[in-house]
Amino acid sequence: MSDRDDLETTDSTAEPAAESDDDPTFAAAEYADGSITYPPHPVGPNGAERVGTVDLRGHEARVVTWTTSTATPPGVREPNTLAIVEFDLGGGNDDRPVRALGQVAVDDDGEPLDVAIGDTVEPVYAEELREPSAGIREPDSQAWDGFRFRPVE
Amino acid sequence: MGVVVGNRVPSVARRVTTLGAGRAAAERAAAERPTTERDVLGAPRGRGDMERVAIIGASMTRFGERDAWVSELLAEAGAAALDDAGIAGDDLDHLYVSNMASGEFEGQTGVPNGLAHDLAATPAYTARIDQTSSSGGAGVYAAWQSVASGASDLTMLVGGEKMTHRTTAEATDVIASLTHPVEYKHGVTLPSFAGLTARLYLDEYDAPRESLGKVAVKNHRNGIDNPHAQFRKEVDLDTVLESPIVAAPLRLYDFCPITDGSAGLVFCPESVAEAYVPADDYAVISGIGGATDTHVVHERADPTTMGGVADSSDAAYEMAGIGPDDVDVAELHDMFTILEFLQSEDLGFFAKGEGWKAVEAGVTDRDGELPINTSGGLKSKGHPLGASGVAQVYEVYKQVTGDAGARQVDADTGLACNVGGFGNCVTTAVLEGPA
Numbered sequence: 039m040s041d042r043d044d045l046e047t048t049d050s051t052a053e054p055a056a057e058s059d060d061d062p063t064f065a066a067a068e069y070a071d072g073s074i075t076y077p078p079h080p081v082g083p084n085g086a087e088r089v090g091t092v093d094l095r096g097h098e099a100r101v102v103t104w105t106t107s108t109a110t111p112p113g114v115r116e117p118n119t120l121a122i123v124e125f126d127l128g129g130g131n132d133d134r135p136v137r138a139l140g141q142v143a144v145d146d147d148g149e150p151l152d153v154a155i156g157d158t159v160e161p162v163y164a165e166e167l168r169e170p171s172a173g174i175r176e177p178d179s180q181a182w183d184g185f186r187f188r189p190v191e
Numbered sequence: 192m193g194v195v196v197g198n199r200v201p202s203v204a205r206r207v208t209t210l211g212a213g214r215a216a217a218e219r220a221a222a223e224r225p226t227t228e229r230d231v232l233g234a235p236r237g238r239g240d241m242e243r244v245a246i247i248g249a250s251m252t253r254f255g256e257r258d259a260w261v262s263e264l265l266a267e268a269g270a271a272a273l274d275d276a277g278i279a280g281d282d283l284d285h286l287y288v289s290n291m292a293s294g295e296f297e298g299q300t301g302v303p304n305g306l307a308h309d310l311a312a313t314p315a316y317t318a319r320i321d322q323t324s325s326s327g328g329a330g331v332y333a334a335w336q337s338v339a340s341g342a343s344d345l346t347m348l349v350g351g352e353k354m355t356h357r358t359t360a361e362a363t364d365v366i367a368s369l370t371h372p373v374e375y376k377h378g379v380t381l382p383s384f385a386g387l388t389a390r391l392y393l394d395e396y397d398a399p400r401e402s403l404g405k406v407a408v409k410n411h412r413n414g415i416d417n418p419h420a421q422f423r424k425e426v427d428l429d430t431v432l433e434s435p436i437v438a439a440p441l442r443l444y445d446f447c448p449i450t451d452g453s454a455g456l457v458f459c460p461e462s463v464a465e466a467y468v469p470a471d472d473y474a475v476i477s478g479i480g481g482a483t484d485t486h487v488v489h490e491r492a493d494p495t496t497m498g499g500v501a502d503s504s505d506a507a508y509e510m511a512g513i514g515p516d517d518v519d520v521a522e523l524h525d526m527f528t529i530l531e532f533l534q535s536e537d538l539g540f541f542a543k544g545e546g547w548k549a550v551e552a553g554v555t556d557r558d559g560e561l562p563i564n565t566s567g568g569l570k571s572k573g574h575p576l577g578a579s580g581v582a583q584v585y586e587v588y589k590q591v592t593g594d595a596g597a598r599q600v601d602a603d604t605g606l607a608c609n610v611g612g613f614g615n616c617v618t619t620a621v622l623e624g625p626a
Contacts, residue, residue, distance in 0.1 A: 105386030111364035114378030180372035
């Protein structure tokens with residue numbers, strides 16, 4: 039475990055159990071060399087063992103880039119605005135960038151909100167990001183809930 | 192008709208022979224080509240213990256919307272490649288099929304065995320090579336490896352895919368199934384990755400949007416002279432820039448089409464190549480490399496750098512004993528226009544962030560200093576997934592052996608770079624023509 043972070047991490051490599059359905063986590067993995075990745079992998083990018091889990095949910099992120107896809111696969115919203123974001127973990131974690139890809143959150147009319155490179159966003163939980171049974175992938179093989187990114191005013 | 196007739200040899204007789212089929216074919220071919228000057232079977236090996244590998248035959252079908260199903264496409268290209276090399280199916284020791292998703296697209300698996308039967312190539316060893324969009328390049332690697340290692344004396348690779356019977360949404364989903372679960376659940380597609388990366392590239396390197404459009408214009412222009420290409424029509428920059436948005440900022444003409452097609456190559460040790468074909472009619476794979484990058488695309492430190500392109504080309508250059516400046520012609524994986532910029536930089540042709548300037552300056556035009564995608568690229572030729580990497584090498588083979596017709600450029604050394612996923616896996620091959 040890195041001694042420079044001030045993150046709350048678990049000391050288990052197991053996925054953290056959500057306290058309830060209303061409190062899902064946005065779990066990234068921390069490794070013995072201090073690196074953090076989303077999604078978690080069995081070992082870190084340099085082969086270091088996994089030592090804990092970081093919940094990205096409470097952190098803001100910066101938009102690295104984004105696109106709006108108008109030709110989406112079966113079961114996916116159309117248009118689908120997607121962004122790659124980089125989290126600001128605070129403290130001494132500037133040299134431990136952790137990024138995620140996700141849908142951009144929608145407005146009251148259900149349309150994806152506008153984003154631009156450099157915008158600050160926050161994760162917002164969504165129970166179902168796409169219709170699990172519409173695509174080619176076996177619905178039971180993976181999770182379909184997750185976090186969208188909403189611009190912070 | 193090839194040098195070996197296609198009559199089947201009784202299987203009992205085949206089992207007792209001490210030579211592999213390819214070795215026996217080489218001996219028969221050598222006997223029938225008394226003009227050859229080399230001791231074809233005793234020539235020294237090129238590089239350490241590793242045999243240099245020659246390409247002695249090549250074929251490709253017409254790419255586009257085809258009525259044929261995958262097995263028929265493979266048989267069409269396979270028969271033509273055998274004919275081009277002057278051999279028969281039962282001469283082959285190994286037969287590889289590059290194919291990403293025949294099961295998903297068509298419900299047809301086991302395609303290499305079907306092809307072996309169709310071409311009377313049994314009992315050749317067969318395998319299907321799936322490496323997503325770079326299945327063709329991975330097949331070239333497997334075929335090269337089979338001969339370089341001595342496991343096979345005569346190998347054929349046929350790449351093919353049948354896609355157009357599916358809707359665009361379905362085909363996009365089949366391809367997107369290569370993504371990690373945390374990517375797939377957000378509905379990401381390969382075109383979406385291209386849009387994400389193109390926006391960042393344009394922003395980071397102050398490149399004009401028009402420069403991406405010029406890649407499409409150039410490759411469509413090249414495709415006019417390719418009789419196998421899906422699209423053989425010129426497009427102007429305005430048409431590209433005004434076409435419908437697919438993954439902003441990229442538009443329809445920034446993307447390759449969905450395609451049916453197949454291509455084939457025949458490989459043997461360089462030391463026996465002249466037993467099959469005249470000395471000016473074969474090329475040598477002087478360097479080849481393969482590499483992976485992060486499977487999860489957003490975990491890359493710099494999203495505008497394709498690590499697999501850099502690593503695989505480093506290996507290929509080292510094996511060939513050349514550098515990027517020695518390459519005369521290149522086929523790059525322009526599944527999306529932005530990929531031609533990224534590859535041309537990460538292959539070392541141009542500095543990072545400057546690939547777009549080379550396109551603007553005409554350096555990569557067919558009559559430029561470094562012609563890129565003389566075939567028309569995936570953009571105009573089409574992208575039948577498993578066939579594309581094979582068809583790239585087909586084009587480079589035609590160029591370095593001086594057989595590219597109206598597309599011919601002055602080239603002794605050519606390079607093909609085949610990209611799987613969004614750079615998740617990459618192969619680079621360097622071909623050299625006759626000295």
